[in-house]
Amino acid sequence: MKIEKNSVVELDYQLMDTDGKVWESSKEGGPWVYLHGHGEVMPGLEGELTGKAIGQKIRVELGPEEAYGPYEDDLRTEVPREAFAEVENLTEGMRLAAEGSDGVHAVIVREIRDDIVVIDANHPLAGKAVKVEVKVLSVRKGTDEEIAHGHAHQDGSCGH
Ligand SMILES: [Zn+2]
Numbered sequence: 001m002k003i004e005k006n007s008v009v010e011l012d013y014q015l016m017d018t019d020g021k022v023w024e025s026s027k028e029g030g031p032w033v034y035l036h037g038h039g040e041v042m043p044g045l046e047g048e049l050t051g052k053a054i055g056q057k058i059r060v061e062l063g064p065e066e067a068y069g070p071y072e073d074d075l076r077t078e079v080p081r082e083a084f085a086e087v088e089n090l091t092e093g094m095r096l097a098a099e100g101s102d103g104v105h106a107v108i109v110r111e112i113r114d115d116i117v118v119i120d121a122n123h124p125l126a127g128k129a130v131k132v133e134v135k136v137l138s139v140r141k142g143t144d145e146e147i148a149h150g151h152a153h154q155d156g157s158c159g160h
Pocket residue numbers: 146149151153157158159160
């Protein structure tokens with residue numbers, strides 16, 4: 001069976017930056033299962049997958065707009081250093097969980113200047129092109145319920 005609209009597709013995947021560093025892969029999180037043709041996958045990849053079958057591999061390079069979006073300067077904030085009094089060995093490049101009014105965000109410490117710390121809440125791959133390599137593991141027809149919901153159900157249901 002070839003991948004077409006409303007197919008449920010299972011993929012082995014690897015997400016890399018343009019230097020070839022692996023950021024995410026199915027080796028850690030398990031295969032990626034999605035409903036084809038419903039915008040669940042980055043558009044540049046979804047287009048390439050149409051018509052493919054089990055065992056086929058695809059490698060695509062996606063620009064920032066198709067991957068994690070542009071880098072947003074607004075997401076860089078200067079915070080007084082005393083806010084990090086409890087963090088040991090605060091260093092540039094360190095990743096922290098910052099508590100904001102709308103929940104906890106992963107941030108990166110970009111710069112430490114005297115009494116100011118610049119934190120950055122952009123995704124580490126924001127503004128960057130990425131490479132995605134996938135291999136098709138299985139293809140099946142989506143159920144009526146999956147098609148109605150617009151996503152794949154891995155264990156029979158998604159709870160709604
Ligand atoms: Zn559902």
